[in-house]
Amino acid sequence: xxxxxxxxxxxxxxxxxxxxxxxxxxxxxxxxxxxxxxxxxxxxxxxxxxxxxxxxxxxxxxxxxxxxxxxxxxxxxxxxxxxxxxxxxxxxxxxxxxxxxxxxxxxxxxxx
Amino acid sequence: xxxxxxxxxxxxxxxxxxxxxxxxxxxxxxxxxxxxxxxxxxxxxxxxxxxxxxxxxxxxxxxxxxxxxxxxxxxxxxxxxxxxxxxxxxxxxxxxxxxxxxxxxxxxxxx
Numbered sequence: 488x489x490x491x492x493x494x495x496x497x498x499x500x501x502x503x504x505x506x507x508x509x510x511x512x513x514x515x516x517x518x519x520x521x522x523x524x525x526x527x528x529x530x531x532x533x534x535x536x537x538x539x540x541x542x543x544x545x546x547x548x549x550x551x552x553x554x555x556x557x558x559x560x561x562x563x564x565x566x567x568x569x570x571x572x573x574x575x576x577x578x579x580x581x582x583x584x585x586x587x588x589x590x591x592x593x594x595x596x597x598x599x
Numbered sequence: 600x601x602x603x604x605x606x607x608x609x610x611x612x613x614x615x616x617x618x619x620x621x622x623x624x625x626x627x628x629x630x631x632x633x634x635x636x637x638x639x640x641x642x643x644x645x646x647x648x649x650x651x652x653x654x655x656x657x658x659x660x661x662x663x664x665x666x667x668x669x670x671x672x673x674x675x676x677x678x679x680x681x682x683x684x685x686x687x688x689x690x691x692x693x694x695x696x697x698x699x700x701x702x703x704x705x706x707x708x709x710x
Contacts, residue, residue, distance in 0.1 A: 518696070529603070530643065530686070530700040543697055578642060580695075588695035590642035 489513065491581050491591035499597045505567040508594045512561070512581030518542075519562050520588060521554060525575035536562060569598045600625055603701035605687050611707045616677045620704050622670040622687030630693030632663050634672045635686040637703065643686055646672075677708045 492511040500506050512519045521533040533552070534544040538559035547554070551570070556562040566573055576595050582588040605622045612618050624632075632649040647654065649661040649670055660673040670687055687701035 520696075520698075522698075522700075529601070529702040530698075532697050532699065535696060546697075582695050585694050587645050588698070590644070592642050 491579055491589050493577075493579050493591035493594050495594060496592065497595045497597075499599060500569055502571055502598055503568045505565065506569055506596060508564045508566075508577050508579075508596070510562045510564070510579030510581075510591060512579070513589060516581035516583055516589075517559070518582045518584065518588070519556060520580040520582075521562070521564055522578040522580065522590075523575050524578070525572070530578065533564075566596075569596075571598050574598045601702075602626060602699045603687055603689050605685075605701035606704045607702070609705035609707055611709065612677055614677055614679060614708055614710055616708075617673065617675050618677055618706060619674075620672045620685050620687070620706075622672075622701055624668050624670070624687075624689045624699075626689070626691050626699075627665075627668060629668075629689045629691050629699075631690040631695070632670055633688040633690075633698075634659075634661055634670075635688050635700075637684045637686055639683075643688075643700075646685070674706075677706075679708050679710065682706055682708045 494509045519536040524530045532546040535542045536556045553565045576593045578593045580588040580590045634646040635643040636646045637643045649663045653662045658675045662671045684703040686703045689699045
């Protein structure tokens with residue numbers, strides 16, 4: 488069975504540009520989460536989808552970040568415009584209700 | 600104050616050693632507790648859940664003290680393959696929703 492898949496694995500963009508990260512959860516998982524780890528800090532929660540609905544977006548840092556999960560399958564996280572402090576590793580995770588959350592390998596974003 | 604605090608490490612131990620990691624959390628209403636393992640440049644992976652009664656999985660023993668808001672992980676007979684970063688993780692709402700991660704403790708097991 489395929490795990491959580493994230494695209495791209497790496498992205499280098501200039502400050503002010505837009506980047507879209509994609510996450511394909513494990514098939515059938517209703518819960519989808521986005522997390523990120525900035526350099527030297529702990530992994531932090533960004534938001535939680537249940538199917539296509541945002542259950543909790545309390546961790547989203549500001550309105551430059553937009554997450555969508557149309558149709559309740561894959562999700563995208565768009566950063567527009569990107570700032571230097573957005574650099575880090577963005578992880579996606581998915582789970583069935585009450586079961587273990589499995590993480591993708593992450594997208595390493597570098598804003599220069 | 601961080602929501603989840605861990606020993607900063609790194610811990611450098613020889614093969615066969617016993618090593619203990621500690622963690623404290625600030626939200627007394629937290630519902631679920633875990634240890635995750637993260638290898639360099641990889642994703643976090645669940646090592647084990649932690650229960651008040653204590654639980655063991657092979658060489659790994661985890662313990663939760665709700666009164667002290669303290670979580671521990673003991674690794675016995677360390678193997679080279681145990682080298683990784685160990686993340687203490689708490690869920691305020693229970694289950695795997697909105698996981699709060701500690702910064703991690705790095706373990707290096709040497710021959």
